[in-house]
Amino acid sequence: MxxxxxxxxxxxxxxxxxxxxxxxxxxxxxxxxxxxxxxxxxxxxxxxxxxxxxxxxxxxxxxxxxxxxxxxxxxRRPAYDAALASLEAMGVTYRCTCTRGDIRAALAAPQEGAPLIGPDGPVYPGTCRDAGHDHPGAAIRLNMTRAVAITGAVGFTEIGPLHSGRHDFAPDWLCTQVGDVVLARRDIGTSYHLAVCVDDAAQDVTLVTRGADLFEATAIHAVLQKLLGLPVPDYHHHRLxxxxxxxxxxxxxxxxxxxxxxxxxxxxxxxxxxxxxxx
Missing domain, CATH: 3.40.50.620 (HUPs)
Structure with missing residues (x-):
């Protein structure tokens, strides 16, 4: 282990x-x-x-x-760039020029109702999903709808006492409750979600130990691991x-x-x- x-x-x-x-x-x-x-x-x-x-x-x-x-x-930037290139080749990414202010404004529109909060914050409304941006400084998002069309349901095993057992996530839930998360930011070149999946695989990690505040984010990691053909470790999300x-x-x-x-x-x-x- x-x-x-x-x-x-x-x-x-x-x-x-x-x-x-x-x-x-x-x-x-x-x-x-x-x-x-x-x-x-x-x-x-x-x-x-x-x-x-x-x-x-x-x-x-x-x-x-x-x-x-x-x-x-x-x-580790070359490793993250390679993972992003693989995802791009699958057709499951797109470039997003929205600022945080743009996203807040879109979610605050009366017709949108109360914004959904997912494991990566407010669920992105998809403003740039079909815009075809090619600006090199834009953020890169995961097109969750296309991603789950490839992966189907994903899941992981939790061995920690707070959520012990098997946890599986249906495609519809991933699209509506998680949405199009950021995979690479303008100023960083990757994201926590992408980097942690790539690095855990590179280090042969079989048990991810971390706080319970990251439990829901593991659904994102399970999607990325399946897309990239990476092993899925077990998880132990401990109390805070x-x-x-x-x-x-x-x-x-x-x-x-x-x-x-x-x-x-x-x-x-x-x-x-x-x-x-x-x-």
Whole structure:
């Protein structure tokens, strides 16, 4: 079994990251498998070497180790370009020039009713689907209708306790509830959805360990994996670490940063107890 922890170096690791990394490591140890670290730095504008270094320092302080070299997404652009080219050759992509403001305005039109919110945010209304844009700076979207005509129903197996079991998604549901998600953005050249599928396959990941907030997005990944002929790993979506108000921790929660707890004299066992793990 191979699993991974894949943080983005856009801020300090917080308690939620500690829980995710420790959970993945524990699953690998229990199965006699391997724990990998991957740096998801496709957002080059926000990613910094300092935050990447801090990730390594914090995780080693927690007692974790991983094989070297670490895969960094910023080095993987050719692989993402190749995947996009394959999808384009299948006829399941199109270029989209809509801004976020354009999409909000289209969804706010009275005849549209309340906008549907899917795993990738508001379900895109399809404004550019048949426009035939060829602007090289446009975003690239997945034409979900054409995609599911190829894939049919898709699914995955969840082994985590929150959603344990088999989950399958019908073509109609994927079209109406997920829609035409972005595969490559103007400023990044790929997307989380595409990159994570390509990289999990490249690293032979058999168990994806991540937070429950990404559970619904796995339907998108199952579509891309089937289109690209990639293996479908099992998934373990774990509980989220929340603050006193019940909100999921985010990078902006600097008061929960592992580095801050370290500076205040906390031990790795203290961190484990804070996130509800045995020391």
């Amino acid at each position: 191979i699993t991974r922890f894949a943080p983005s170096p856009t801020g300090p690791l917080h308690l939620g990251h500690a829980f995710s990394a420790l959970t993945a490591d524990a699953l690998a140890r229990k199965a006699g498998g391997r724990f990998l670290l991957r740096i998801e730095d496709i957002d080059t504008a926000r990613s910094t070497p300092a935050f990447e270094t801090q990730i390594y320092d914090d995780l080693r302080w927690l007692g974790l180790s991983w094989p070297e070299p670490v895969l960094r997404q910023s080095d 670490i929340r603050d006193e108000q019940g909100k999921r921790l985010a990078k902006r929660d600097a008061s929960r940063a592992i580095a801050l707890y370290r500076a205040e004299g906390a031990t790795p066992d203290d961190i484990r107890r804070m996130v509800g793990l045995d020391s």
